[in-house]
Amino acid sequence: MTHPLEELREVALAEIAVAPDEETIEAARVRYLGRTGSISAWGERMKSLPKEEKPIVGKLLNEVRGAVTLAIEERGAKLRAAQEASALADLDISLPGTPNEIGALHPLTQMLDRAIAIFRRMGFALAEGPDVEDEWHCFDALNTPPDHPARAEQDTFYLPDGHLLRTHTSTVQIRTMESAPPPIRVIAPGAAFRRDEVDATHSAQFHQIEGLYVDERVSVADLKGTLEFFFHELFGPGTEVRFRPHYFPFTEPSFEIDVKSKALKSGEKWIEVCGCGMVHPAVFEEVNRARRDAAYDPEKWTGYAFGLGMDRLAMILFDISDIRLFAQNDLRFLKQFAA
Amino acid sequence: MKFSLNWLREFVELPNDAGQLAELLTFAGVETEQIEQRGADFENVVVAQIKSSEQHPNADRLSVCIVEDGSGETRQIVCGAKNYKVDDKVPLARPGAVLADNLKIKASKLRGVESQGMLCSAKELGLAEDAAGLLILSPEARIGAPIGELFPNDTILDVEITPNRSDLLSHYGLAREIAALTRKPLRGLQMAEPATGAGASVQISAPNECPFYSARRIENVTVDSSPAWLRAKLEAVGIRPINVVVDIANFVMLEIGQPLHVFDGDKLRGGINVRLALPNERMLALDGRSYKFRGDELLVADLEGAVGIAGVMGGEESGVTPATRNVLLESAYFLPRSVRRTARNLNLPSDASYRFERGVDPAMVLRASQHAAQLIAELAGGTPARETIVAGTLPAPPPGFSLRYARCDELVGTRVEPAEADRILEGFGLQKLGGTNEQSTWRIPSYRTDLRREVDLIEEIVRVFGINRIPSADRSRFTPVSTADRRYDFEMELRNKLVARGFSEVRTSVLIGRDSLGKEFVPTAVELRNPLSEDHVALRPSLLPGLLAVLERNVRAGAKSIRLFEIGRVFLPPTGEETRGLALLLCGEAMSRPHWRDRNVRRLDLYDLKGALAALGLGDVALRRVESAQFSLGIEVSLNEKRLGIAGQLLSMQSRANGPVFVAEMDLPNEIGISQGTPKFHELQRFPSVSRDIALIAPEELSHAEILAVIKGAREALLAAVELFDLFSGEGAENIGAGRKSLAYSLTYQDKNRTLTSEDVSAAHARVRERLKSELGVELRE
Incomplete structure (x- = not known):
């Protein structure tokens, strides 16, 4: 036989479960749990019960009170939630969100930043040098004396005082070695200039990252590993990297690097992306002369150097067809590279 | 240079496939740029x-x-x-x-x-x-x-010969390289040296520029057009046939690399003298142009004057024509430096100067002369003189030197067996004079003037050994942060802050156009001595001309909301001293496209510029109005009492934009970015703050800064913050009256040691109100 309290519980729970609004729930709470509520009344009634029944009924009373209280709270929470949700039911979430005018970093900056980040992970520090240079830093110190066939004065912009605009960032190799003894491990992003007709792939000003590592026993193997890693990081692990022997006056042996990647638009084509090589001992000797010491003893120190064309890399990476777009700075172009 | 495969095949067996040959050469450092099929082998x-x-x-x-x-x-x-x-x-x-x-x-x-x-x-x-x-x-x-x-059908390779490899500038030379790379035999040249003798008819007055000169007289030639085989050979590699004598000279150059020249012997007066030009001396060259000399050019002259620019181009008057009967065949060794200087002075590069500049093979000078003389005898019916007249001495072959095998391994980064290294060098025609397991000594052939020291031999070894066989190492080194690192990070931080505020970064050339010179932001600039186009004539002394040009382009393209910045180098006249700068430009609407929540389109104004400057976080940037010819409202920007740059609203004539343009340009000296310290934590306030507002009406000319100074007073210890939250004036403002404006400030009071009582706050607030009334006479609104 069920105790009346249990019946009371069933009635109360059934009523609460279907309560349509918070007022009804509040009314129910007063009716059952209020000071004179029908459940609370059992508190008084307890006193008149026989001693042996008291603990049993007391426990039951606590259970019933707890269950009804919980039901009221839950039903109330559910009703309040439903009410809040219904207030928002008609909100059109397809409306455009609050705009934030965000700009864009120039794609060349983004390209440089990606490349710099990779080299920094490999322990390279940054270095820099001036755009306006002298002939010694741009040519002579780089094993390209005045009668050298690779010395391209007609492709060089000169200032009236005989200074020139550097034709490559390799000048920073010399600047860095002049100012500090080995070991050296630097990259130097910067502009370079060539007196060349402007077209879709040539501009008077272009951008390079120069790299230089001078240490004991630096080898072609180190150069190869470093640049392979760089291109894999930049273009993805599936990128193929090949080294071709080449000639630069200031490195020996010298190489050009081609890359090929299915991820790029160029697909199956090899694209030339870098010139590099082992620092020519004549460069160390010339630096020593300028330093008036023997800090860069070519018997003790060897090194590698490389130059990356950043405009070209950015064109490859971002599928940009015309180098002139970089200097035009059309916002419709720039905003395509917004983060 | 263009190479005919048919011609190369006369000296060495080639791979069947031209692509394979191209690849072989490319991976030996001789890059093939183009492969072209030639010939007209049509039936019927x-x-x-x-x-x-x-x-x-x-x-x-x-x-x-x-x-x-x-x-x-x-x-x-x-x-x-x-x-x-x-x-x-x-x-x-x-x-x-x-x-x-x-x-x-x-x-x-x-x-x-x-x-x-x-x-x-x-x-x-x-x-x-x-x-x-x-x-x-x-x-x-x-x-x-x-x-x-x-x-005949032929395949032509267009090959880039690097400047160090003059020995490859001939078919025989490239065939020799292919033979070394493929380990195939090279069919040698059957060329003897002619009998030589000294004579008064050849004299060298400039031995520092011309170590050796030879001339051979060939009589009774018939100068006709060349036979078909000779014409075809020249045409195949892009040389225009002229007449049999000139064609033979070109043929020998293309075959073995020695440039030759042939004079009409009857047009020469007296003997040949190789001498420097006289200042202002002139000569009409074979290209039909008259050249005037400075005095350091090397010439070939007769008694009466110049008959050729040594190693560059012959003279028109002494040139071989169909009427020529007797010729003088020149074969010489001109010093690379001299020919380069001459060709550059005259801006006259030629096939001959290209080779002399890079250095010809001394061993071929006389053999080329003999080869040409025989061909002229054969094809033009001439009779060569028994003796070739020579003057001077040919340069000695390059000295030999040693290779240390361990050094080679160290530089390459892997082991190259001495036997393999030896085999590679011998393949290139080097002769081993002796050695041990540790080192060996080598004699260098006369045509490899590029091999001058040990590292050059190592390079030869790497080329053939193959970079694919060299492992990839992942060596690194710890490097401390550099000044350039800090500077880079600082500038990237500025860039990112501006981008987050809607500014787009532009990168304009540091070279500015002629049309910018003498204009507002470019009173002077360092100009290039040799500009190539009018668009790039000088180094920018300011970033603003570039930004204004970009503004114009974007206005034309229909941009409505323009926020631009550039960080880059500027070059201060007169020396071109380089500093780094930052420039901002704002123009147009605040939002680039309309939005349903903001029906009122606001135009960008000076406060957007000021907000951007503040967002850079450079520190306490102070602004001061200044007079300026370019600005309708000019502002000097300074930091810690030091002038940093200029900002303001441009006079409308400065741009074609349809509306006001706001710009700022500042120096970014190293001290700013690099001195920025690490932020330090301040304890959070534990006691609550209380806010009270003040609304006031003030004359238009009373500035916010003046009001703020009075609110803050000398010692208002409890006042933690003041914010202006409302401002209106002008026509729409009701009940204020003309020439007046209404401002509303929110004041925050706080004490870090206790909770403020209402009395504390009221007392402080009353003091502020009292100061505003008594010191500024403004009308406080309730």
Whole structure:
């Protein structure tokens, strides 16, 4: 036989479960749990019960009170939630969100930043040098004396005082070695200039990252590993990297690097992306002369150097067809590279 | 340089596939830029001779030719070209021939006249991109000969020879390299050295520029056009045939790399003297132009004057013509430095100077002369003098030096067995003079002037050893942060802050155009001595001309909301001293497109510029109004009492934008970015703050800064913050009155040691209100 309290519980729970609004729930709470509520009344009634029944009924009373209280709270929470949700039911979430005018970093900056980040992970520090240079830093110190066939004065912009605009960032190799003894491990992003007709792939000003590592026993193997890693990081692990022997006056042996990647638009084509090589001992000797010491003893120190064309890399990476777009700075172009 | 595979095959066996050869060369450092098929080996196309030519009866532009094609019968051909004469030999395509571009030839009637085939142009035979008229063949061409005999199939490689490898600037030289790389035998040159003798007829007055000169007289030559094989060889590699004597000189140069020159011997007065030019001396060269010399150019002269620019180009007056009977054949060693200087002074590069500048093979100078003399005897019927007259001495072969195998391994990064290293060097013609397991000594062949020290030998070894066999190492080194690192990070931080505020970064060239010079932001600039175009003539002293040009481009492109910045180098006149700067530009609407929540389109204004400057976080940037010719509102920007730059609203005439333009340009000296310290934590306030507002009406000319100074007072200890939250004035402002504005401030009071009582706050607030009334006389609103 069920105790009346249990019946009371069933009635109360059934009523609460279907309560349509918070007022009804509040009314129910007063009716059952209020000071004179029908459940609370059992508190008084307890006193008149026989001693042996008291603990049993007391426990039951606590259970019933707890269950009804919980039901009221839950039903109330559910009703309040439903009410809040219904207030928002008609909100059109397809409306455009609050705009934030965000700009864009120039794609060349983004390209440089990606490349710099990779080299920094490999322990390279940054270095820099001036755009306006002298002939010694741009040519002579780089094993390209005045009668050298690779010395391209007609492709060089000169200032009236005989200074020139550097034709490559390799000048920073010399600047860095002049100012500090080995070991050296630097990259130097910067502009370079060539007196060349402007077209879709040539501009008077272009951008390079120069790299230089001078240490004991630096080898072609180190150069190869470093640049392979760089291109894999930049273009993805599936990128193929090949080294071709080449000639630069200031490195020996010298190489050009081609890359090929299915991820790029160029697909199956090899694209030339870098010139590099082992620092020519004549460069160390010339630096020593300028330093008036023997800090860069070519018997003790060897090194590698490389130059990356950043405009070209950015064109490859971002599928940009015309180098002139970089200097035009059309916002419709720039905003395509917004983060 | 262009190389004919047929020609190379005369010296060495080649891989069957041209692509394979190109790849082989490319991976040995000789990059192939292009592979081109040549030749006109078409069936049913033969050499024919035009016997007569009549006007076509029904067409003004056509002729009717009778040609003989070796079959014994003549043919009638209708022809549209005009560039031939009767007796010329031309290619005839008989019916059935299929020409370039799949052009099928059949017998047909043209305007009522029968044509039994077609006379061909170079284009129709695939020999040229374009052709005006028929291809006129050499007079010696045999009538009826298949055209393929005159234009054999060939593959032409266009190869980039790096400046160090002058030894590859000839067919023999490249064949020698291929032989070394493929380990195939090289068919040697059968060339003897001629008998030589000294004589008064050759003299060197400039031995520092010309160590050696030889001349050989060849008499009774007949200067006609060259035989077909010679013409074809030259044409295949892009050299225009001229006459048999000149063609032989070019042929020898292309075959073995020694440039030669041939004078008309009867036009020379007295002996040859190789000397420096006299200042202002002049000579008419073979290109038809007259050159004036500075005085340091090397010339070949006779008694009366210059007859050639040594190693660069011959003189017009002493040149070989069809009338020439006796010639003088020059073969010399001119110093690279001298030829380079001369060619550069005169801006006159030539095939000869290209080779002399890079250094020719001393061992070939006399053999080339002998080779050419024999050919002239053979093809032009000349009689060479028994002796070649020489002056000076040829440069000695390069000295030998040693290779340390351990050094090679160290630089390469892997083990190269000494036997393999030796084999590679020997393959290139180097001779091992002796050595041990540790090192070896090598004699360098005369043509490898680029091999001067040990590292050059290591380079040769790497080329053939193959970079694929070298492992990839992942060596690194710890490096401390540099000044350039800090500077880079600082500038990237500025960039990112500006981008987050809607600014787009531009990168303009540091070279500015002629049209910017002398204008507002470029009163002076360091100009280039040798600009190439009017767009790039000077180094920018300011970033603003570039930004304004970008503004203009974007306005034209229809941009409505323009926020730009650039961080880069500027160059201060007169020296071009480099500093780094930052410039901002704002123009147009605050939002680039309309949005449903903000129906009121706000235009960008000075406060957007000021907000951007503040967002840079450079520190306490102070602004002060200044007079400026370019600005309708000019502001000087300074940081810690130091002038940093200028900002403001440009005069409207400064730009074509439809509306006000706001700009700022500042220096970014190293001290700013690099001195920025690490932020330090301040304890959070534990006690609550209380806010009270003040609304006031003030005359228009009273500035916010003045009001703020009074609110803050001298010592208002509890006042933690003041914010202006409302401002209105002007026409829309009701109940204020003309010339006045209404401002509202929110004041926050706080004490870090206790909770403020209402009395504390009221007392402080009352003091602020009292100061505003008494010190500024403003009207406080309740």
